[in-house]
Amino acid sequence: MDFWVTVLCALLASILGGLYFVGAFRKRRPKEPPLDKGFIPWLGYGLDFRKNGAxxxxxMQKKHGDIFTVLIGGYYFTFVTDPHSFGAIVKEARGKLDFTVFAQELVVRVFGYQPTNYDHKLIESSSIKHLKGNGLVVMTQAMMENLQTVMLHGLGSKEENRPWQQDGLFHYSxxxxxxxxxxALFGNEPGEEKAKENDRAHSEDLFGEFRKYDNLFPRLAYAMLPPAEKKEAEQLKRLFWDTLAVKKLYQKNNISGWVSEQDQGLAENGTPEYMRDRFIFLFVGGVSGSDAGRCGGCSGVCEGHQL
Known part of the structure; x- marks a missing residue:
């Protein structure tokens, strides 16, 4: 009899421990926004979010207001849907709000890059050098020249019957x-006019591939991709790792010092070349404006902790 009592107690303890692990007993804490865990342990609102995040x-915004916390696939995410609140949030001290741990996990999941403690110092020093003062002047000039390459080709053409092309404002911009x-960041093909044609064609193809990746980005960031889309995301990541490989990068002209200096810093610090390829992919996310906080037109801020 004592044996079965012991077994039942162990089983009960395992069940309670499992429920605690999946957050079944998590309650809204003082001064926290509304907490909504859904009805499914651990998964929470994962299926709803994956189906249509926006x-x-x-x-949830209609139900709870502009700030709320929901359970999605083992994580609690706090969403801030009022853009006027962002300033006050990001100014909070790290002791109250630190995104470091979650940001590191996100970079691994989305870009395949494993960050190190050295990265932050490297990025900070390089950004100060190249995104301020004279460095910013150089970057702006490169951007203006490439805007002309992309936008102004074909002007003055003698072809009188060129058809009109229509596009949505967002997609065009x-x-x-x-x-x-x-x-502007990754350089141009060597040569003159033919090289510009290659730049236009290559950047157009790459934009099409990145749009596919960008559409997967919100669910990828929250680890909620179904198997088929997860496979597609991995294929697209490998495409960008190969396209942006450092061996190919240094065959271009006019590479931004902001990119090359950080890559050289990683190389000097002993970062493997395949990981440097993945680091370069991070810059593409910056070019596109995509980030973990943009999801289906709503901006979210994650608490950054796992259950």
Whole structure:
């Protein structure tokens, strides 16, 4: 009899421990925003978010207000849907709000890059040098030249019957800014006019591939991709790792010092070449404007902790 009592107690302890692990007993803490865990342990609202992230967040906003916390696939995420609140949040001290741990996990998941303690210092020093003062002047000039390459080709052409091309404002702007930014950072093909044609074609192809990746980005960031889309995301990541490989990068002209200096810093610090390829992919996310906080038109801030 004592044996079965011991077994039942152990089983009960395992069940309670499992429920605690999946957050079944998590309660809203003092001064926290509304907490909504859904009805499914651990998964929470994962299926709803994966089905239609924007619609789900709009639903939660109507239910809880501009700030709320939901359980999605083993993580608690706090979403801030009022853009006027962002300033006050990001100014909070790290003791109250630190994104470091979650950001490191996100970089691994989305870009395949394993960050190190050295990275932050390298990025900070290089950004101060190249994104301020004279460095910013050089970057701006490169951007303007590549905007002309992308936008102004074909003007003055003698072809009188060229058909009109129509496009949505968002897609057109996204296309132009991405392609010009990509060329400004990663350089141009050697040569003259033929090289510019190659730059336009290459950047257009790359933009199409990145749009596919960008559409997967929100669910990828929250680890909620179904198997088929997860496979597609991995294929796209490998495409970008290969396209942006440092061996190919240094065959270009006019590479931004912001990119080359950071890559050289990683090389000097002993970072493997395949990991440097992945680090370069991080810059593409910056060119596109995509980040973990943008998801289906809503901006989210993650608490950065796992259950």
């Amino acid at each position: 619609q789900f967040l709009q639903k 996204y296309n132009i800014v991405f392609r010009a930014g990509y060329l």
